[in-house]
Amino acid sequence: MRISKRIVLAAAAALAVTMGGAQAQDMMKLKIGTEGAYPPFNNLEADGSLVGFDIDIAKALCEEMKADCEFVTQDWDGIIPALQAGKFDAIIASMSITEERMEKVDFTNKYYNTPxxxxxxxxxxxxxxxxxxxxxxxxxxxxxxxxxxxxxxxxxxxxxxxxxxxxxxxxxxxxxxxxxxxxxxxxxxxxxxxxxxxxxxxxxxxxxxxxxHGPGAGIAIRKGEDELREKFNAAIDAIRANGKYKEINDKYFDFDAYGS
Structure with a gap:
């Protein structure tokens, strides 16, 4: 049986669209909570855009994890309750890793530590x-x-x-x-x-x-979400190793904010 070239190409194109759609559906979707009032780490601009070290690091981590991420701003004093209530999936907002907070949320490894x-x-x-x-x-x-x-x-x-x-x-x-x-x-x-x-x-x-003060600033996630925590940890290690962290660091600081 002979199949025309046109049919073969059409079938290949349809398969590519189907696979692309499946990959898009499979992409992890995350909502990232941040304060938006703590420059130069995170700040909400007049035009509604979020900028800062935390924001750039979050975007780099999401890219490394192949995650589709959306930012949500939240007042600082309500940011942990909002995470617990499911308003977002992670907090990337210069939150120091402390024993008191670890009673309420889990943390990744640090992503920076400044005095x-x-x-x-x-x-x-x-x-x-x-x-x-x-x-x-x-x-x-x-x-x-x-x-x-x-x-x-x-x-x-x-x-x-x-x-x-x-x-x-x-x-x-x-x-x-x-x-x-x-x-x-x-x-x-x-x-x-x-x-x-x-x-x-x-x-x-x-x-x-x-x-x-704890050992530095980490990413807070809900208790028990170990898989998500480890994905963030692996992404932190990856951007430290591939130079992306340094690129972002050097945009804001003249020293390594990661600390010792």
């Missing part, structure tokens, strides 16, 4: 970052973070004020309502480079306390 720091007005009389240096001062930090936990545990001779977002403590230090603020050194440096941050300077970095 905390303390910033104050340029004319401050604060000379260091110790409890004694901050005695009698008002210290600001974003609530429900390792930085607020550290401030409350360490600066017991100070008034510690907590804020829903980093933007709000920045407003208060600019207006003189707080004497110093604690956050990730990169977040503070990024702010100080703007007009709004011209008020202030880095007083010093803070030696991380593992019990409070």
């Amino acid at each position: 905390p720091a303390l910033a104050a007005p340029k004319d401050t009389d604060i000379a260091g970052v110790t409890k004694e240096d901050l005695a009698g001062k008002v210290v600001g930090a974003q609530g429900s973070t390792t930085h607020s936990n550290y401030a409350e545990a360490t600066y017991t001779d100070s008034e510690v004020k907590l804020y829903p977002t980093a933007d709000e403590y920045k407003l208060d230090i600019n207006s003189g309502r707080v004497d110093a603020v604690v956050d990730d050194v990169i977040v503070l440096q990024d702010w100080l480079a703007t007009d709004d941050g011209a008020c202030c300077k880095i007083v010093g970095t803070i030696t991380p306390v593992v019990e409070i």
